[in-house]
Amino acid sequence: MQSIIQIEKAAKTFKDKSVFKDVNISIQKGSCIGFSGYNGCGKSVLLKCICGFSLLNQGRIICNNKTINKDIDFIQDTGIIIETPEFINDLTGYKNLKIIAEIRNVIDDKDILKTMEILDLEKDKDKKVGKYSLGMKQKLRIAQAIMEKPKILILDEPTNGLDKRSVVIVREILKKFIKKGGTLVMTSHNKEDMDILCDQVYEYDNYNFYMKSK
Structure with a gap:
């Protein structure tokens, strides 16, 4: 399968505190990759780095043969939810x-x-x-x-705050997206989300993300 996102020797630190290091992950086109781990471990930070919203301290992230923050500033043709986007409440x-x-x-x-x-x-x-x-x-x-x-979705906790009916609706939307060849990168504390949607799940441990067996 074709690799659409390549994470190579990626490392991120904040004020000399390591968040993750030596992360090497290949994300194939048409797949769903999930990241799990405790709150604050660095899942959202890694997603921000993939998008180009945050700079790596070492390594590189390549999307469609273009290096983020070098060939392009931000990932292209991607729908993104990371943290809480601001809407205009009066509209x-x-x-x-x-x-x-x-x-x-x-x-x-x-x-x-x-x-x-x-x-x-x-x-x-x-x-x-x-x-x-x-x-x-x-x-x-x-x-x-x-x-x-x-063509790509990067979603941080996509079913957060949803009732059961809405969770089912969103999961069906995401399953159809993947079936049509879209690539989904996500985090979730909901194990059922991971089980239903993800081809591979990477769990955070000791400053890295390791593939879990499904």
Whole structure:
């Protein structure tokens, strides 16, 4: 299979404190890779480095034969959820997505509404985000990540805050994304998410990520 993301001898430190070191992982196109570990171990930091939001201290990350922070500043054609993206509370869910969509201008209003519909947000499209529940805001984050039909998704705790019905909806969306050839890189404290979605899971231990047997 074709490698779409290559992590080579990656190391990250903060003020001389090591977060991870000598990480070597090959992520194949059309696969789902999960990262697990305790809170604060460095999972989200690694995702930020893959995206280009944070610089490695050593090593490199290559996406589609382009080195992040060298050939390109940020990963391309990727939907991302890392930590909590800021929405404008005084605007509706639909308007928030429209503002984001206008940055690249590759989708139209119908695409936005279709994305909201599959996430069961269409009925709330005209409600201000400030009145959204935690779960609704999480689905809005997922909507902004998938609405432009990226080839890669990098999702930090994608089912966080969702009720059981919404978890099922999101899992089905992600399974279809992978089946169509998309590549998913994710973290989750939900073992069932990992079991259902991931081809491989890497667990943090002693400043590195090691593949777990499924």
